[in-house]
Amino acid sequence: MQKGTYTVTSDESSYSVEVKNDQICIDGKEIQFDLLKLKPDSYHLIVDGRSVEVEVTRRDAVRKSYEFLIHGVRYPVQVSSELDLRIQKMGISSKSSAINHRVTAPMPGLLIDLTVKPGDMVDEGDKLLVLEAMKMENVIKAEGSGTVEKVHAEVGKSVELGQVLISFKKE
Numbered sequence: 311m312q313k314g315t316y317t318v319t320s321d322e323s324s325y326s327v328e329v330k331n332d333q334i335c336i337d338g339k340e341i342q343f344d345l346l347k348l349k350p351d352s353y354h355l356i357v358d359g360r361s362v363e364v365e366v367t368r369r370d371a372v373r374k375s376y377e378f379l380i381h382g383v384r385y386p387v388q389v390s391s392e393l394d395l396r397i398q399k400m401g402i403s404s405k406s407s408a409i410n411h412r413v414t415a416p417m418p419g420l421l422i423d424l425t426v427k428p429g430d431m432v433d434e435g436d437k438l439l440v441l442e443a444m445k446m447e448n449v450i451k452a453e454g455s456g457t458v459e460k461v462h463a464e465v466g467k468s469v470e471l472g473q474v475l476i477s478f479k480k481e
Contacts, residue, residue: 313329313330314328314329314391314392315327315328315329315391315392316328316329316389316390316391316392317389317390317394317395318387318388318389318390319387319388319390320385320386320387320388321385321386325337326338341357341358342357342358342359343355343356343357343358344356348363350445350446350447351365351366351367351369351446352364352365352366353365353366362380362381363380363381364378364379364380365378365379365380366378366379367379367384368386369446369448369449370448370449370451371416371417371448374388374389374390374394375387375388375389376389411477411478411480412474412475412476412477412478413438413439413450413452413474413475413476413477413478414472414473414474414475415441415463415469415470415471415472415473415475416441416448416450416471417441417443417448417471418443418468418469418470418471419441419442419443419444419448419468419469420441420442420443420466420467420468420469421439421440421441421442421463421464421465421466421467421468421469421475422440422441422442422447422465422466423439423440423465424438424439424440424461424463424464424465425437425438425439426438426439426458426461426476427458427461428458428459428460428461429457429458430457430458431455431456431457431458432452432455432456432457432458433452433455434451434452434453434454434455435451435452436451436452437449437450437451438450438451438452438475438476439463439475439476441469450475456478456479457478457479458476458477458478458479459477459478459479460476460477461475461476462474462475462476462477463475463476
């Protein structure tokens with residue numbers, strides 16, 4: 311996480327997380343931790359002297375939602391920055407049943423899978439592509455329903471942050 315204050319929500323619980331230069335505070339309490347990456351989506355975490363194995367089972371960087379598997383229990387997590395919370399408080403929603411007219415790369419990476427082509431109809435939540443970044447696979451899904459107009463990237467090619475990957479017909 312980048313420096314800043316975030317709200318992390320999981321199953322009715324909400325925590326304020328502040329990320330500073332070399333420490334993390336949860337609800338104002340500094341947390342002592344050590345993190346070791348075991349596999350691409352598997353980590354060994356020691357928090358306040360307790361050992362925990364954590365697996366990332368779902369990751370949606372665009373929507374800032376994740377799912378972690380800890381001791382056989384799945385924990386869905388939503389991360390919101392201060393800006394996200396201000397936008398939400400004003401009643402402005404970035405989520406809509408209408409699809410954005412473009413899908414852009416949320417980070418630089420390598421396009422490793424593309425599941426749509428021009429003319430395809432997609433619904434909200436449909437898998438569009440898989441982007442590999444920092445040795446992690448990120449599935450990019452449709453934000454709403456629409457028809458693919460053009461695919462602007464190729465499987466096996468690198469993409470840059472903000473690069474248009476797919477455009478949809480304006481309806």
